Amino acid sequence: MQKLKYLVYLLILSLLPAPLLALDVNIAPDREYVETAHEGKVVRIQRIQDQSNVLTGGFSKTSRKCPPFCIQPIHVAPGVTTVGELEVLDFIEKKLNAGSGILIDARTPSWHEKGTIPGSINIPFTTFSSETDPLVLGAALRRLGVRKKGATDLVSKVVNNVRALFGAGPSSKTWNFEEAKDLLLWCNGMWCGQSPRAIKGLLELGYPAEKIYYYRGGMQSWQMLGLTVVIPKS
């Protein structure tokens, strides 16, 4: 009789819709997780379910010497949009996964290798400085969908060198941003200047500000919310 009862349960319950959310700790009332690819594998970004979990290690520190680790402003530069975690996840779902956006971990490799936000590629902020080797810069910009304009003639070289004399960097006359992707840059958190420096470097190169997003909360906020972190293999 018991067995029959369970068989009936199985039949009825298989027809019932599953509950919308199976997790206790969700990202949003209607969002359990977001999936993306990282180093060729699907990664599920969700929150840690253990409600007694606490942050330990470096990202639980409250204070670091300032300068250089000073609190960063909300608005990093005119035209650049500052975002929070939900916007980062929207970016991952709608732009990164669609191929029209790139999530950039702008920290130096020693930080990146400790753990990164899934879907991120590591382009250290130093790549976009005026001292970077043109070949390195070119390779990085190509990943972002930026192309070099036609070969510069003598007059253009002179103009750029005179501009450099007066402290101006290469202009958008060098780079073609028509197919540039949307970029979302982040670093260690509200006390970290790495991604702001990367953003300023990109703007100086002529990258359209409206295509740049800044996740000010960074790894600090990401971990504070118990969101998934991946340790890069490369």
Place this chain on the structure above:
Amino acid sequence: MTKTRFRFFRSFIVQFIGLTMCSMAIGSMPQPAPAADDSYLKALEAEADNTAKVNKRPTKKAKTVAKKVDRNTKFRENFEQTLASERPATFTFYRKLPENDKASVLATYQESKKISTTSKKIFDLYFRLHKK
């Protein structure tokens, strides 16, 4: 007049060529990295090293908690593997339960050590959830 103009244009051309050559020479010279950027990079690397050390020093309490979590995790994994292999349909409904109900299921299994008793618990919890 013509001579004056000629001299003027000649001096202009000489100056322009000179300026061009100077700017090309300066532009091709490697520029030294600003000292501020070097010190910032050094500070970053030092902080990265410091963060690694902090992460490698779990407290005694954290170690005890970690061991307990590890034991609980292994118990749960063993239970889920057993349920999945012996009662795959029941496992499907177990997966759809919220975490606190899953904890209740695990407690039942720990006490009874019987899959049949635990399966009943799973259905009761699932059906109660949908009755709401």
